[in-house]
Amino acid sequence: MTAPALLESRGLTVRFGGLLALNALDIDVRHGEVLGLIGPNGSGKTTFLNVISGVYSASAGSIRLDGADITTASAQHLSASGLARTFQRSRLCLPLSVFDNIVLGAQKRLNSGLWHNLIQRKALAAEVRAIAAEARELLYVFNPTLADKLYDPAISLGMIDRRRVEICRALIGKPKLVLLDEPSAGMTHDETDQVVDEILGIRKSLGGLTIIIVEHEMGLIERVTDRCVVLNYGKKICEGKFRDVASDPVVREAYLGQS
Ligand SMILES: Nc1ncnc2c1ncn2[C@@H]1O[C@H](COP(=O)(O)OP(=O)(O)O)[C@@H](O)[C@H]1O
Ligand SMILES: [Mg+2]
The missing domain is CATH 3.40.50.300 (P-loop containing nucleotide triphosphate hydrolases)
Incomplete structure (x- = not known):
């Protein structure tokens, strides 16, 4: 079978x-x-x-x-x-930072509801830090210098790094x-x-x-x-x-x- x-x-x-x-x-x-x-x-x-x-x-x-x-x-x-995906035409939000773009892929981890996030702000901040650390690690595997650009706007990156960021966004949600x-x-x-x-x-x-x-x-x-x-x-x-x-x-x- x-x-x-x-x-x-x-x-x-x-x-x-x-x-x-x-x-x-x-x-x-x-x-x-x-x-x-x-x-x-x-x-x-x-x-x-x-x-x-x-x-x-x-x-x-x-x-x-x-x-x-x-x-x-x-x-x-x-x-x-x-299930995660990338698109034929790039879907990065270019004025936003690399991190902001990647965090969109981790929504399910941050989305405990507004009330929870307002009350449990320490927990929310810890989760954001954890996602940033994971994003940095993923970016590092693609390109070590990209990991240092976590808070740079996506628009400042070349095409290949933009594609890497899109893939990291797909992978961050595991x-x-x-x-x-x-x-x-x-x-x-x-x-x-x-x-x-x-x-x-x-x-x-x-x-x-x-x-x-x-x-x-x-x-x-x-x-x-x-x-x-x-x-x-x-x-x-x-x-x-x-x-x-x-x-x-x-x-x-x-x-x-x-x-
Ligand atoms: N939103 C849509 N509305 C109308 N026709 C569509 C739409 N999306 C795709 N098509 C049509 O469906 C067919 C398959 O398209 P698509 O899946 O994009 O092909 P591929 O990715 O293999 O090049 C094409 O004839 C395309 O024009
Ligand atoms: Mg196609």
């Missing part, structure tokens, strides 16, 4: 008016794996991440996370259940599943390789972190994924090890159809 998957979608469908963006998707993400979600432009990759993270709602079908039905769960509930949407966006090949290697290094030290990565840089997908699912027009057309899906004629044809 195989262990149940960490994330399971069954018949997952998303419609935008007449457009079937996701068409009856059955996708399993196993505990501890790095799953590559690939496919031509517009094939539904970001939509899949959006529907499982509660940004879009499913038109039909179901999603389970660690055995619990999360099909209609809110984004807040999902984040508290251990998620089980992290969704990475096109980590290469806005960065060079070398920068992308570097950041992804850093994520994998941190993953090792955290133990058991499961990742879904959407990426068009196939070299990266080949290097870092355990398994891939290929989408085309919202349908799953293939899944398996990268080298097998990459040589599949149906997959090759889907990619040839795009400019």
